[in-house]
Structures are given as C-alpha cells and as structure tokens.
Amino acid sequence: MPKRTDIKKIMIIGSGPIIISQACEFDYSGTQACKALKEEGYEVVLVNSNPATIMTDPETADHTYIEPITPEFVAKIIERERPDALLPTLGGQTGLNTAVQIAEMGVLEKYGVEMIGASIEVIKKAEDRDLFRKAMKRIGLRVPKSGIARDMDRARSMSEEIGFPIIVRPSFTLGGTGSGVAYNREDLEGLAAWGLDASLIHEVMLEESVIGWKEFELEVMRDRMDNVVIICSIENLDPMGIHTGDSVTVAPAQTLTDKEYQIMRDAAIAVIREIGVETGGSNIQFAVNPVNGEMVVIEMNPRVSRSSALASKATGFPIAKIAAKLAVGYTLDELPNDITKETVASFEPTIDYCVVKIPRWTFEKFPATEDALTTSMKSVGETMAIGRTFKEALQKGLRSLEIGRFGFGADGRGRFEQGGTPPGMEEIRKRLITPNSQRLFYLRYAFKAGMDVATVHDLTGIDSWFLHQMIQIIRTEEEIREAGHPLPEDLLRRAKVTGFSDMQLSYLLKISDDDIRAARKSLGIEPVYKLVDTCAAEFEAYTPYYYSTYEKENEIRVSGRKKVMILGGGPNRIGQGIEFDYCCVQASFALREEGFESIMVNSNPETVSTDYDTSDKLYFEPLTKEDVLNIVEAEKPMGVIVQFGGQTPLNLAAALDKAGVPIIGTSPGSIALAEDRDLFRTLLKKLGLVQPENGTALGVEEAARVAEHIGYPVVVRPSYVLGGRAMQIAYDRPSLEAFTRQAMLASPDHPILIDKFLEDAIEIDVDALSDGDATIIGGIMEHIEEAGIHSGDSACVLPPHTLSVNIIEQIKRHTRALARELHVVGLINIQYAVKDEKIYVLEVNPRASRTVPFVSKATGVPLAKLATKVMLGRRLKDLGFTREAEPQHVSVKEAVFPFDRFPNVDILLGPEMKSTGEVMGIDEDFGSAFAKSQLAANQKLPIEGAVFVSVKDADKDKVLPVVRKLHGMGFRILATRGTSHHLERASIPNQVVKKIAEGRPDAIDHIKNGAIQMVINTASGRRSSEGSGQIRRTVLRYGIPYSTTLAGAWAMASAIETLKKEGLSVRSLQEYHHAGSKIQETVKCEA
C-alpha cells in the first residue's frame, strides 16, 4: 500500500524539556520521524519547547514552534498551521498526553485534523489501567490483580482484596512518578495520597506485587495490513520492583527457551492487536515467575519510548523512522531495511552480540535522598555497551558510565579498595536487599566475600544466569591477580575477551596502563571491530555502525578520505546532557558539508549522535582513553574534536594529546590553561581584567586561610568538574571546612578553588566563536537569578534586558581579548558577574557550553556548525559570519528540575547544578517570552488569587517592589509574620499566615486548601529552617508556581503582567529568523 496522498501537512509534538524518564531518546525519535516524513514530501509542523534538540533545528521540520507544550499552545499552532494530521506517538508521554487533551478539547475535530499512528481510543485503552486490564482479560492474558481507586477510601478497601505488598501506580503520569510499593497499611496511606495527586486524572491503580519476578520487554511494530514484527527482546537484569529505566537491561532475552519466548511473542502480538495500535511501535512489558514460568502482562506503551530507542540502537532497526512511515500508509514489506538495502523492514532483527544498558544516577546531587531504587525512575541517563559476550558488554558498560570505574570492579576505584577494607557481610546484605545505584559493585563484593549464588539470588532476585556470569568475571580477575605481571599471552587475551580494560589490568598487575597497552600490542592483542547489521551477517551491511571486541576477524573498512573524529558526551547526567549531543551532531553535519568523513564515538543510546545515519561512521564505544586510542589507531583521523562533548572528551584531551592524537581547534594547552588558576590569573592581569578575589587550596587548613584572607562569603568548588559538582557558598568557617571536604571527595587529586562570592551581582553568560583571529559574539545572556545560582539552573534572557550599552560593549571587548589570548579556534564560553557597574570574569571555558543550542535557536546562527568549520581551517569571514546577530525578539531559557522525583530534597537553588533540562520561551517582549518559558517549564502562572511571601531578612526590603507590583495587579498578599510586618510598614496590605509550628492552619494548610496561587520564598542557604523547607516541598507537590529568588519573582511578576494584558501568540522559528536569515544563507552558500 503506498503512502497516503490525502494528507500533506503533518504535526509532530515533541516531549519538551529533559526530565527524568523523558530524555534525548525523544529527540532521537522525533528527529528521525521529521526526516522520514520530509523525505516522503510531507510538510512537517513541529512543536517542542526544548531548544537543545536537533529536532528544533530549523532544517529538521518545515515549521518549528519552540512554544510551551500545553493544549492551549498546541491548539493555537493547529489553528495557525492547519495540519491535515497529527502524529502523537513520537513525543513520549508528554506528546501523547497533550494529543489526548487537545482531542478532548475538540480542537482536532474543529480543524479537521486526523490523529495518525494511534487514535485517542487506542491511547486510552493502553494508558487507562482499567480499560487495559479489561482488554487483557478479553484476550486471555493475565495481568496482576488490581483495581482503580479515585479516593483514599476505595484504596483502603481494595488493598484488603489484593493483599500486601501492593504497587501503587497513578494513571497518566511519566516514568512511574509517584508509584511505589506499599508493604503495609501505613505505606499505603502515604503512597496512595501521593499517587492520586500525581495523576493527571486523580486516579491510582493498586496492583498485586510481582516483585522479584523476571522482567522482560518486547518492542513490537505493526502496520495497517496487520503485519506485526518483534524488533527486540529485552531482559531486565534487575527483577520486577525496580523501574525499567533504573534497571540494568540486556538484549536479547537470555534465559527464555524458544517455547517461552514464542509464548511471549504471541502475547505481545495479541496485545498490540487488541489495543488496536494501527501503525507504529509499542513497548510491552511482561513479568515471568522464575519458579514456574507463569507470565503476566505489566503494561504497554503505544508509542516510541526509551526502550524503543535502546532497541533501535541495539539492533540497528530504526523504529521511529519506520513508525513514521507506517503512519502515512506504508506497510513493512514496502520499506527497505536501510542497513542491508537488499532486504525489507518486515522482518525480525537477529543479533550476534550482547547488549547491556546501565542507568546513570546522580544521587550525589541530592544528598537528602536515600540511594534506593523503586518503581519510580530516578536515573538521569544511561549508557549502552555492545560485546560478543555478556561479560564483555557488562564491563564495557561499566566503564562507559563515566563514574570513575573501569569495569566490574578490580580497578582500585571502589570506596572499599580505596579505604583498604572490604565491606562486611552485614553491609553487603543490606546493599543487596535494597536495590541502589551501587548494587552491581556489591554483587562483586558479595561473591568475593564468599556468598554463594543461591544466597545472592535470594537477596536480590537477580537470575542466577547473570550471577554466574559475574562469578566468571571475578574468577578471571583472580587468575590475573595470581599470575601477576607479565601475564601469559593466553591469559592476557582471555582477560581482554572477558572485557577487562587496560586500567583494570594496570591495577591488578601493578604496572601502568600504558605498559599494559604496549605489552598487549607487542603480542598483537588488539580489538577488532564488528558491525551492527540487524541480521547477524546473513546479508551484506552497508551502514558502518561498529563495536569493538577481541576476536579473529576485523570488519572495519577504513576509507582513504580525509576524516575527523568527534568524541561525544557519554551518558546524560546533570550538567552534561543533550546540549552537548546537539553540538556533536551539528559538528557531524558540518563535517559532511565540508566534504570530510565524520566519525562519531559515543556510548549513549538515547542520542541523535548515535543514530547510525548521523555520521559517516559510528563507533558505539566507551569514551575512555583506551577505547578512543584504539579507534584513533584504526581510523587514523586527521583530527579529533574534543570541545563539543562536554567534560567527557575534555578529560581525555591531555592523555590523547600526549599519545600524539591530533586534536583540532583550541589546543588542549589552552583548555588546561583556563582551568589552571595561577596561569589564568596571570592571563587576566595581562589583559587588565578582574576576577573575584580567589585562591586555591589542597587541604582544609589551607582553604580556611585562603577564605580568611579573601573574606566570607566564598564559593568553594573542585576543579575539573562540570555542573557545579560539589560547589557551595560558605558564609563561615565551619561550613567552609565541610564544603572543602566534599569538594575534595568530588574531584580527588585536584586543587580546591575558592572565590569571593559577589552577593547580588548580575551574572552574564557569553558564547563566542573565534577562528584564531576574528572573534564574533554568538550571544550574550543575562541571568535572571543573581550570581551564586549555577548558570545551568538560572533562567536567562537573550539579549540582556537590564544591562547598559556601555557594560555590553565592555563585555564584548573582554570576550574578544580573552579569545585572542587563549588562541581559541572554535567556541568559547565566558561567565561574568556585574556588580556596581564593574565587570568580573568568573569563568572561561574554551569549548562548547550548555547554552550553545539555546543561543543558536535564539539568534538563528548555527554556532556549533560554524565552530566545526573554523576548526577545519576556515575563516569566519569566508563563512559569512562577520557580525553578531541582533535578534529583534526576546528569548528566555528556563531550567527544569527533577525535584518531584526526590521527595525529601529542598528546592532551593545554589551553585551546584540540579536541573535536568531546559525550555525556551520566545516572543516580542521580555514579559511574554518569560511567561512562555514558565508555562513550558510547567509553572502555571496565575493571573489572580493570592501570593504567599516569606523571605529571609536580607531580602525584606528588596522584596517590596515586586510585592507592590503583584498587589497592584490585584493579587492578595499572604505573608509570614516577619515579612508581613515589613510589608505593613511599606503600606502593602497583607494577611499574616502561620509558619509551621506556629499553630494551625499554617502556610501548608493554605497551600493544600488551594488558597495560595504563587509562592515567593527565599532562605539563607543551608541554615534555613526545616519549616520553610517543608513549605517548599508542599509547593512542589501541589504544582504551585514558586520562586526562591527575588530576581525570579520579579520576572514572574512581569510575565503575569503580560498575561493579564493580552494572550500569548505563537510564531515559528523560521518566521523569527526570517529577518536574520541573510546571515544563515550566506553561511549555507559558503558551505
């Protein structure tokens, strides 16, 4: 059946900001879908509030709306664009939920928009627990006993019927938000209340617990001829009870016989048919009782998902791309398999390797939260590794995680190896019973301590097959240790085959990793590269998607072209995420435009960079010195780009440079110089620039001396980290000492940096581009929040809205001087603070920054692409980029936080970055742009009601103007006693509200009763009272817009003012950039 010609224009809804459970995978799938639909000649309308995505690049879709993904905005876009069809299945849960909402509003009907891929009935049947359960019953599949409750009474009575333990899941939420396991009545009270609240439709499902059962997922595709294929099976190493996003997962399934696998396959096909997903992909989860094989269906996602992205990368089958084509009428047998070319997409990939996905958590960012994994997802990223055996893939995966480990232990980097004593049995048992981010390493400790497989299986529920594999790794480790240096050739080879890294061997044999490498090479023990080809070599593969292993045949096809290698950013984490992947992908596009072969190296399965058709060649490999050097030696690129992938490649730069790898762009020396405090100070002095008074320290005593000298408050932070890891503001000596210790832990062996903290300064971020000669400013961003809040957590506005022309000119001059002095070739990011009309240089990073995609979207200048071309030797003037863009509109970036996943964490902002993602608001004026950014970040700004104000003493005067403004707009003001008193004196009418412990009803009661619509609450860092923390947590739980800074409150007030005056309108990026399009066009022509 050919594609449909009755539809011409198709709308796709993206997934918005990166949050826990919705990350880059939806940029990957959305980008694939946009490309696939455009390729077929359809006009694509896209809405996504996340500027850091490739999908929102103006070239990806025809009409790109960076607008809030709310039903109201999507309706406006539909009204304006009049698409024929809406494809709701590519933007994660956000896209799906929004589609349902606009359908229910009647918008689709009104404008004659057809929902393709999955209809609203299908979505509801899959998503609504009760409907799903009934559907499964119809096809004779068992689901865990369960029931729906819409209030607490029903929840209580139902728990009697089901029996504990019970899983509590809210309907219509993301990534299992609010779901958890209730082991008793008390647990149920808390969880059910939370769940009802978290559900969009105020509904929870209570479900029989199948904790400890084996967990499987199948990725299924169906076309309109009812052809169904399974793309990939995935077995979770962690059994039921841990969210699949937090589970180590393995593809394909390892412990099912064909009989059992086929039963599951039949069930999956029955499910997709019964639910009625007409075309596209679905993810179906099953649990299997390990004792007797009894199978239950857990859930189905009628859309592309994190798992489908993983399945695509694991098999080479592009699920999202095919889903898009099926949605417009093609059938599977009409679509070619891109990888083999000669075969078709209607088949089931077979793989001849083992894939291991390991989640990456950031519990260290949220010390108030217990490191425990549940049915609610907490990881912020993941890494995937491919090996010919599970053992190899597991070890590669662990070193891909970039948590300072080089495999399955045996690297001397564990807490206990460093401390000298292994953990005791009690500690081990505890860490095995309660799943946590370190459990894999504790499995090793358990076996090393002599625990047997049966016991470990009993404590963890992990299938003994996986446990035996781990034991085999440990046995090899012991053999290596016993044999000592030099290892017999056979054992060395076996060690590499088992996935041991040179770093592990270095630790076990007590010689340097360079010596291991040399010994290895002298024996000819080098990796070979094999292809991911969907078909286990049954057909010729044309797509160069490689992984390394130690085996006989090398399939690498090295071309004679001039080539450049890009090092990616590895797994997402707070501080390093999609923004850097965006830059890497742009770099790859630029290389292609310039006629170079592009080689991508990355280990993150969620990303666009690891799509097999983004670059000319893809190496799905860990980003460690050993793995990267191996590829460099095999490919011999003329240059390696390290400045786009965030801290990951930068941390490798020195070692690669030393090994003679040609690094292009700004030299590693210059990069290091910017990190070296003393050299940097000298450089600033030479240029006549000032920085806050500062010093470095190697220990606590020295830190205290430096701080005394500078004067409190000071900012304490480790060097060589990203995202403000362990960065804190110390107001006195005790906190300084504590913070110094934490900083030393976060980045051992590097000096601690101590800076004078500039209170109430305005922070500025500048991204600029230099070809070594000319430097052009990409964008100047003024932070909304004052200096002291991590730049990644601050909202910022481009162009600056309060700075004088004089200051802006000075900033530009400083930027150009710094770029020249550092011989920057490529991008440079500088952070300044402005206080009392004086400019301080806070930080200089001669590399791509987190804000590059935002600036590119705001100005229409593809900075990363231009930077790549400059690194290849092009001049900015030849590229037509001679003048900075001066957008006539205002763009605001706002950060998005994962606080809802970490119930006990305070939401106060500080110098350590906590946000997972960002959104952008773009409009004619600041108020509108900021309002959009807030709506996009799910802050539902009120236009009437009451504002609750409670601020620290230092802010009591400064808060007056904003409160006055809000009052002037008709808001009632509620305040705590101290603040109220102050407002009173300034003649601002208000009502006193009790703090916690001052009696009831207190502020929290008011919030719960819906009597408060917005909160302004500032507190003095760590010393804030427990009461105010409780207020902030309640605010978060009830989704009330809040600001923890005065500047933020002021911006919110301006946005509310705009909202009250007029509605917000929508406009595509292409239209915004139309004025500035001349620059872009010149750039393109030159390319």
Added chain:
Amino acid sequence: MKALLVLEDGTFFEGRVFAGEGEVFGEVVFNTSMTGYQEILTDPSYHGQIVAMTYPLIGNYGINPEDVESGKVQVEGFIVREYEPVPSNWRSRTALADYLTGEGILGIEGVDTRALTRHLRLAGAMKGIISTEDLEPRSLVSKAKAAPGLVGRDLVKDVTGRKVYEWPVAGEACFHVVAFDFGIKFNILRCLVERGCRVTVVPAWTSAGDVKALKPDGIILSNGPGDPEPVTYAVETIRKLIGRVPLFGICLGQQLLGLALGGKTYKLKFGHRGANHPVKNLRTGRVEITTQNHGFCVDVDSIRDSDVEITHVNLNDQTLEGIRHRSLPLFSVQYHPEASAGPHDANYLFDDFIEMMKKANGKS
C-alpha cells in the same frame, strides 16, 4: 581441549571443546535464531550438517525433556561463540554440554562465529571438519574435501523411522492423517494432534498402496535433510498420491512434491536457517515471520502444470516459499509452519490443511 574447524576451501578456525570429542564431517551451515538450540539440535533436517549458531551465547537455559524435535541429537557437530556452562531456567534438567556429550556429539566454542558466517555467506555453504585429534589444518582440508557432500546423496533413509507408529489423540479424532517421515519434526505431529487429528507416521519408503490402505483423510510430506533429488522412491510415491488424497508438504516435503509435479530443484548458496525470515502470502498480501531450514529450493519455472500457483515468496531473496494446485487438493511450503524453534505466524497452514481435508472428504 583444543579443536580445529577446517573448511574445504582451507579456511580454519581454532576453538575449544565444550562437549564430546573426536572428528566429525558435514556441510557447515549457520543458523541465525537467537533461541531454540535444543529444537535445532534435534531437528532431523540437520542430519549431515555441522551447525554454527550466530547468537554468541548458547546453553543459557539448559536442556529440558519437552523441547525435542526427534528422539536424538541430529547435527554432526555444533559450533558456538561462547558456551554457557551454568544454565538457568525452571524447566532445565541438564546442561547442554552434558546432553551433547551423552549423545556423543562434538561441540566447540571460542570460534569467531560471525567471521565464519560471513565467510559462508560469501563463499557458500561448504564441507567442513571439526577435529580434536588432528590439529593439522592441511590434513584436515584434504579430509574435508574427501568427505561426501549433500548433493546427490539420500540422507532421508538415515533419519526416517523404520516402523509405522501412531501419535494418538485424546478423544475422538476428526481426521486420520498419514505423515511421511522424511525426518519429521515432532512439532508437526503436535500441531496436528492439537487440531484433533490422529496421526500415523510411516517410513519414507512406504508405498502409495500401503498408504492408501491406511485410509488417510490427508497426508503430510514432512521436512527432512539434504538433497531431494536422490529420494526418488518418495517422489514416485507422491506422484501416485497427487489428486487422490489431500497433501500438505513442508520443507523437503515441498521439494519432493515439486519434483513429483515435474519440476526441478536447485541448491541455494548458503541456504535459509533461522527464525526471522519474512514470507509474503500472495493470497492475503500479509507477511509472516517464519522458521526456515533448507539448502535446496524448487525451481518453480520448471513446473509445467499451469494450475500450480505460487502462494508464498521469501521477501529477503524472492525465492519460492509455497505452492498450491488450483484444482487438486495439495499445497506446500518451503518453511516451517510448525515453527519450533521460531514464531507461530504460519500455524494457520495446519488449519488450512484441516479445511482441505474437510472439503475433500465432504465434511464441513
């Protein structure tokens, strides 16, 4: 213990023994199914072949008493990338190595099975030898060359049952089916019995008269090993049965039926062995994912009878996958509707067979 796998073209791979020992010959083929090694090992169609699994980890779920396709292990030798010695599955009774060793079958691991697969894909399936006794590639090459190939050799007579036996059905049978055992997989029988058929399994050389004497409602022409052309006795018998009793041919059964209809067969370069082959049903336009295991194929153009129509084609290489006769009660497929190992998409063919018997017998 070290082992050497040597192909007749001189290519060799070193490996380690995980089961059995000695020296074995056979045509070396690869199977791309990620599950189902027990079914594959016991499938009589692999008689005369050394099978390499493309999925690298084999042995994971052990061996159970149920998932067998015949009474014994049928492959000549077994090649894997990594043998997993400690199985995990609630149905597992023994480890794969013990099972193979018990049956005297040589299994080796540590082979770059992907390299082997690529080689066979490019150079075609070929004769090979695995040895734990002789580790000298040159002498093994000459032994491999001297080993008998598949072409022109009747392997059916090695694997067919010697006696007539019955697969009983619980309750009253709706139909009596005679199944020619050319190397029949048990699951064909299970599929028939599930549908209420009483099945009588007869040796490959059973005459048309003896079959007719059993008064069957339908006849199954089973799968089996090797080249169909030398199995002339079966072709003769089938020719006599065409049009008289409803016939359903599976795999070798289709090839023998093709020959009986006057056609020719040819050898594929490296065959189809796996559980993911897309086959298009031309009558419905739908695609089914099928289990395949064949090295020979019917040349449909060589069948003169214009009433023979193509019903199924392979979407990977457009080869013939199924035929039917427009007026006579017979149809066949080149793949395995009984699956095992593999997907159940083509199970409906057994229902079609029941329908055909109903029609032919005037029942409805």
